[in-house]
Amino acid sequence: MIADIASDLKVDSAMTLSKASAGCQLRIRQLAGSACQRLREIGFCEELEISKLSDGRNMICSVCGTRLALSKKLGDQVLVEMV
Amino acid sequence: MEIIALVGNPNSGKTTLFNALTGANQKTGNYPGVTVSRVSGVLRTPHGNKFELLDLPGCYSLTPKAPDERITRDVLLGDQQGSELPSAVVCVVDASNLERHLYLVLQVIDLGLPVVVALNKVDLAEKLGLRINVELLSEELGLPVVPCQANRGKGVLDLKHAMRHPLPHPSRRKWQASKQTESAIHDLTAKLESEGMQKPSAHAVHLLADAGYRGEDQPALDPSIQSLAVDLASVCAREGVSTEEEISQARTQWVQSICKVAARRQGVDAQAGGLTTSDKIDQVLLHPVWGWAFFVGLMFVVFWSIFSLSEYPMGWVEMGIDALKQGVSTLMPDGDVKDLVNDGVIGGVGSVVIFLPQILLLLFFIGLMETTGYMARAALLMDGVMSKVGLSGRAFLPLLSSYACAIPGIMATRSMDSAKQRLLTILIAPWMSCTARLPVYSLLIGMLLAGYGAAVQALVLGGIYGLGTVSALFAAWLLAPKVKGEEEVSHFLMELPSYSKPDVSFIVRHLVERAWSFLRKAGTVILGLCILLWALETYPKPKEGSPAADDPALALEQSYMGRMGHAIEPLVKPLGYDWRTGTALVAAFAAREVFNANLAISYSVEEADDEDKFLEQLRGKLAKATWPDGRKVYTPLTTMSLLVFFVYALQCLPTTVVVRRETGSWKWAIGQLVGMTAVAWLAAFTVYQVGSLLS
Ligand SMILES: Nc1nc2c(ncn2[C@@H]2O[C@H](COP(=O)(O)OP(=O)(O)OP(=O)(O)O)[C@@H](O)[C@H]2O)c(=O)[nH]1
Ligand SMILES: [Mg+2]
Numbered sequence: 001m002i003a004d005i006a007s008d009l010k011v012d013s014a015m016t017l018s019k020a021s022a023g024c025q026l027r028i029r030q031l032a033g034s035a036c037q038r039l040r041e042i043g044f045c046e047e048l049e050i051s052k053l054s055d056g057r058n059m060i061c062s063v064c065g066t067r068l069a070l071s072k073k074l075g076d077q078v079l080v081e082m083v
Numbered sequence: 084m085e086i087i088a089l090v091g092n093p094n095s096g097k098t099t100l101f102n103a104l105t106g107a108n109q110k111t112g113n114y115p116g117v118t119v120s121r122v123s124g125v126l127r128t129p130h131g132n133k134f135e136l137l138d139l140p141g142c143y144s145l146t147p148k149a150p151d152e153r154i155t156r157d158v159l160l161g162d163q164q165g166s167e168l169p170s171a172v173v174c175v176v177d178a179s180n181l182e183r184h185l186y187l188v189l190q191v192i193d194l195g196l197p198v199v200v201a202l203n204k205v206d207l208a209e210k211l212g213l214r215i216n217v218e219l220l221s222e223e224l225g226l227p228v229v230p231c232q233a234n235r236g237k238g239v240l241d242l243k244h245a246m247r248h249p250l251p252h253p254s255r256r257k258w259q260a261s262k263q264t265e266s267a268i269h270d271l272t273a274k275l276e277s278e279g280m281q282k283p284s285a286h287a288v289h290l291l292a293d294a295g296y297r298g299e300d301q302p303a304l305d306p307s308i309q310s311l312a313v314d315l316a317s318v319c320a321r322e323g324v325s326t327e328e329e330i331s332q333a334r335t336q337w338v339q340s341i342c343k344v345a346a347r348r349q350g351v352d353a354q355a356g357g358l359t360t361s362d363k364i365d366q367v368l369l370h371p372v373w374g375w376a377f378f379v380g381l382m383f384v385v386f387w388s389i390f391s392l393s394e395y396p397m398g399w400v401e402m403g404i405d406a407l408k409q410g411v412s413t414l415m416p417d418g419d420v421k422d423l424v425n426d427g428v429i430g431g432v433g434s435v436v437i438f439l440p441q442i443l444l445l446l447f448f449i450g451l452m453e454t455t456g457y458m459a460r461a462a463l464l465m466d467g468v469m470s471k472v473g474l475s476g477r478a479f480l481p482l483l484s485s486y487a488c489a490i491p492g493i494m495a496t497r498s499m500d501s502a503k504q505r506l507l508t509i510l511i512a513p514w515m516s517c518t519a520r521l522p523v524y525s526l527l528i529g530m531l532l533a534g535y536g537a538a539v540q541a542l543v544l545g546g547i548y549g550l551g552t553v554s555a556l557f558a559a560w561l562l563a564p565k566v567k568g569e570e571e572v573s574h575f576l577m578e579l580p581s582y583s584k585p586d587v588s589f590i591v592r593h594l595v596e597r598a599w600s601f602l603r604k605a606g607t608v609i610l611g612l613c614i615l616l617w618a619l620e621t622y623p624k625p626k627e628g629s630p631a632a633d634d635p636a637l638a639l640e641q642s643y644m645g646r647m648g649h650a651i652e653p654l655v656k657p658l659g660y661d662w663r664t665g666t667a668l669v670a671a672f673a674a675r676e677v678f679n680a681n682l683a684i685s686y687s688v689e690e691a692d693d694e695d696k697f698l699e700q701l702r703g704k705l706a707k708a709t710w711p712d713g714r715k716v717y718t719p720l721t722t723m724s725l726l727v728f729f730v731y732a733l734q735c736l737p738t739t740v741v742v743r744r745e746t747g748s749w750k751w752a753i754g755q756l757v758g759m760t761a762v763a764w765l766a767a768f769t770v771y772q773v774g775s776l777l778s
Contacts, residue, residue, distance in 0.1 A: 035574065037331060041144040042576060043183040045335045053362060057467050058476075058575050060365070064182040065211055065348070067361070067579040069463050074574045 018075035022055045026080040033077030043068060044078055084135045086167055087126065087246065088158060090191055091175030092184050093117075093141030093498075094580050096203040099233040100175055101138040104243070108592055109138060112453035113580050116141070116480060116498030119151040121158060121166075128243045137169065140498070145190045146293040148500035156296075159194055160289065161281055162303035168281060171197040171250045173242070178208035178215055178230070181346045185338040188224070189257060194285040197250040200228040201242055206235075207581070213348050220345040225254045234586070256288070258333040263324045267291055267315040274311055291316055291326040361581040365460065374464050385448045386545045389441045389521075391537035396440035397698075404433040404697045419621070426687040427617030428610065431680035434701060436605050438522035438679075443594050445518055449487050450590035456582045458483065466575050472560035475501070476575050478508040482555070485515035486548070489738045493745055503568025507559045509742055510566075510755055513733050514555035516548050519675040523729050526679055530702050531722045551730045554762075604674075612673055613680050619644040620685055635688040644685070658728065658764070659721040659771040661710060672734045720778065724771040731763035 020026055028048050031039055043063040044050070053060045058069045089097045093115030102109055105124030110117055118140050126136040139158060140151035147153040154163070161168035172191050176184035191198055200221075208215060221228040227245045231238025245251075259265065268287050275283035286304075290297050290312035297312045316326050358366075367373050407429050415421040452458050458480060466476025477499055485492030492512045499505040516524070524547060532540050620642050625631035631638040639645050648662030655665035667681035682705060689704040708716040733739070733756050743752035 035576075037146065037327065038143075038148060038576065040331055040335060041146070041186060042578070045339065046332070047339070048182075053358075054366075054369070056371070058463060060369075060579065064180060065213070066180050066183060067365075067581070069459075069575060069577050069579055071466075071575040074576055 014079055014081050016076045017052065017078035017080050018072045020052050020080055022052050025049065025051050025083045027083050028078060028080055030079045031077060032079060035074055035077055039074065039078060049083060084133055085170040086137060087134045087171045087173060088137040088139055088169040089173050089175055090139055090155060090159065091141060092143055092177065092187055094578065095141065095175045095177040095184060096233045097141060097175045098138055100201060100203065101136060103233050103236050103239045105136055108596065111589060112458065113456040113583055114453065114458040114480065115578050116495065119494050119497040121154055128246055130247050142187065144187055145289065146295065149498050151497040159191065160286065162301065164302065169196060171199065171246065173199050173201050175201045175203050178202045178205045179211050179213060181215065182338065182342045185341065186334055189334045189338060192254050193256050193288050195253045195282055197253055198226050199245045199251065200224065200226055202228055202230045203233050205230045206232050213346060216345045223341045223345060227251055258337045260329045260333050261324055263319045263322050264291065264326050264329050267319055267326060271312055271315055275308060278305060278308065292330040294327060359581065364582055368460050369463060378461065378464060382545060383541060385445065386541035387537055389444050389544065390540045393440040393444055397437060400437050400439065401697045404429060404437065422621065423614065423617055426684055427613050430683040430687055431613030431617065432605050432610055433697060434679040434683040435522055435609055435676040437698060438525050439598060439601055441525055442518045442521050442601065443598055445521065446487055446594055446597055447590060450593060451585050454586040454589060456580045459577060459579050462577065472556045473563040474507060474559050475504055477577065478504055481508055482512060482515050485512040485517060488517050489513045489735065490741050493741050501568065503566050506566050506746060507562060509745055510562060510751065511555035511559050513738055513759060514551045514731065516551045516730060520729050522676050523678050524726065527722050527726050530705060530717060531719055547726060547730060608674060609676060609680060612670065612677050613684065616670060616681050616684050639685065639688055658767040659724050661716045675734050720771055720774040724767040727770050728763045728767040731759055731766055733759035
């Protein structure tokens with residue numbers, strides 16, 4: 001389902017947050033999946049610029065200056081593009 | 084009294100502000116999910132008004148995922164039974180995180196209550212180079228905005244001024260949704276109004292913004308209202324409009340637009356690729372190798388200091404006890420009363436109180452972890468291990484609190500969003516060794532490793548804590564398939580607050596409070612039990628001239644306690660314990676520390692070296708105790724078997740009561756009590772029997 005949305009977007013640089021490499025500056029394109037509302041409430045909103053600080057079992061992102069740790073499964077529900 | 088509620092994201096500083104406003108000393112900590120129930124206090128404004136101030140659990144939105152967030156929503160909607168609707172809300176936002184915290188403010192505004200915004204942690208925002216235009220923010224929000232720094236008490240007076248009577252007028256909804264959603268909100272509001280519901284439009288928006296609220300069992304809502312809301316939402320859905328999505332998007336858009344004008348980030352910023360000090364620390368502390376090395380090293384330091392640093396304060400307590408005993412021996416005439424005071428009161432209570440310094444040291448280290456921000460990192464680090472047994476790293480926070488005491492640990496599970504994970508965590512939490520076990524461990528380890536230094540004792544104590552923890556995780560793995568709930572492991576999502584200096588003044592206040600409550604317990608419950616135990620071991624007195632009259636050991640055997648002890652001896656003999664240890668085990672079900680007291684009382688009949696200090700005397704008496712055939716009772720094997728018993732036994736009735744309340748069923752509470760006690764018996768049995776075969 002996520003793959004479908006990604007192809008719908010037809011943006012070359014769109015990928016999931018899990019796939020992005022650490023140290024990148026990213027912009028959130030879309031949230032898709034079951035935890036979407038939870039992610040939005042904690043700070044992952046559409047159009048927001050974030051940076052991914054580290055990868056691993058759980059990745060760490062900087063969102064508006066806060067560090068948020070999230071699992072790969074949740075990272076898969078965030079579609080981002082490079083800025 | 085009118086009610087004012089404190090609301091805000093987790094870790095925004097609500098409780099710190101609550102303490103500053105009311106003079107209370109509620110628990111704070113630098114990690115999300117510290118407060119899990121509503122706490123109230125009295126607030127006096129400079130104008131002489133009195134309010135009831137409510138501290139509520141933190142939440143990211145009013146769409147609850149976890150039980151603690153539900154408490155906050157129910158209080159704010161006036162849905163909670165037995166509690167009035169607050170007449171105003173203080174929204175606590177973290178100024179360094181404005182973009183993320185305003186979402187909740189917006190939701191609270193939609194409730195139609197008067198709102199004051201406390202712009203907390205302005206010091207952090209300044210350090211990050213974040214410029215906030217307070218006037219503009221206040222204008223855009225249409226609310227008073229008060230900058231403050233709760234942990235230093237700055238801005239607290241301004242905040243009190245802002246709450247002057249009459250409270251600021253309810254602000255209006257800021258955002259607009261599509262025509263379909265707006266008309267659904269309108270229709271639902273009309274229906275709620277006709278039903279006489281309080282806050283009709285707030286409820287209407289909320290019903291459409293949260294599918295869970297429409298569907299769940301809500302005593303405060305009429306089912307017909309809920310079904311109307313479901314219908315309206317599905318009408319919108321047929322037209323391709325998801326009311327939830329739309330409302331949440333409308334809100335985030337509004338927040339983003341306001342932040343663009345009112346808050347500017349400047350200077351070096353992590354967003355631009357720069358790493359903050361916290362990030363640099365995290366690169367080490369969350370490193371797959373160094374992070375674990377630090378964690379293990381930290382644990383060793385904690386256990387080592389429990390044995391080495393506590394030496395002096397324990398010596399002081401001991402001196403006090405010995406002086407008391409001296410005084411009693413010289414001042415009081417011989418007789419029952421003197422025995423009661425010496426053996427029952429001083430000996431019994433003393434054998435518990437002497438370990439207070441060790442308990443305080445452990446609590447001090449837990450306090451350090453909680454206030455610096457390391458807790459959240461430990462949870463993240465643990466996530467990998469925990470996921471192997473079907474738990475998320477989130478469960479580590481309540482488990483860590485359980486090392487202090489299982490009850491707050493079990494309460495802390497309220498911040499977990501998965502019901503299944505929450506139940507599993509509650510079920511295993513008592514196997515995290517709490518501080519009530521520390522006096523028992525310490526007494527026994529001192530006997531087992533008499534000639535060894537603090538480092539070896541620390542390793543063994545660490546091993547005992549490890550045994551409890553590993554067994555708990557194993558139990559979670561075994562129980563996971565038996566507990567109903569979603570199959571998938573809930574996903575890790577947590578805020579990592581930036582590190583801060585340990586809040587030493589808070590820790591000290593907290594320790595004083597704990598020490599005081601410990602001493603109170605020692606002076607009441609434990610003292611009472613000691614007197615009771617002493618009486619059971621002294622009466623009936625042997626008749627004049629009977630053989631027992633000259634033989635205190637025989638007299639003890641014939642006492643009430645002796646008879647009871649012999650009745651339960653068959654149950655504890657396979658574990659290697661004599662009847663005196665057996666009765667101490669049973670007494671420990673009233674409170675674990677009573678184990679020490681009962682041993683001290685029932686072994687007081689043994690000869691002791693008067694030169695020795697209090698604790699050495701007690702250990703010496705235990706070491707001398709023999710079976711009727713002359714074998715020693717306290718062999719290393721018996722001691723180990725006892726240690727294992729204490730790791731596993733659930734000897735704490737208050738825990739069982741709290742488990743019943745939190746799980747809502749006696750089934751789990753009683754099952755846990757019986758199961759853990761059975762495991763304790765079997766494990767102690769195995770240790771003793773296998774050990775005996777091998778030696
Ligand atoms: N730098 C700074 N730190 C603060 C300020 N106010 C509170 N803190 C710290 O922020 C942390 C969180 O404070 P709490 O009061 O426990 O937060 P809370 O909102 O009650 O958190 P939950 O109960 O988890 O929802 C603590 O470590 C406080 O010391 C402030 O104004 N400046
Ligand atoms: Mg709190």
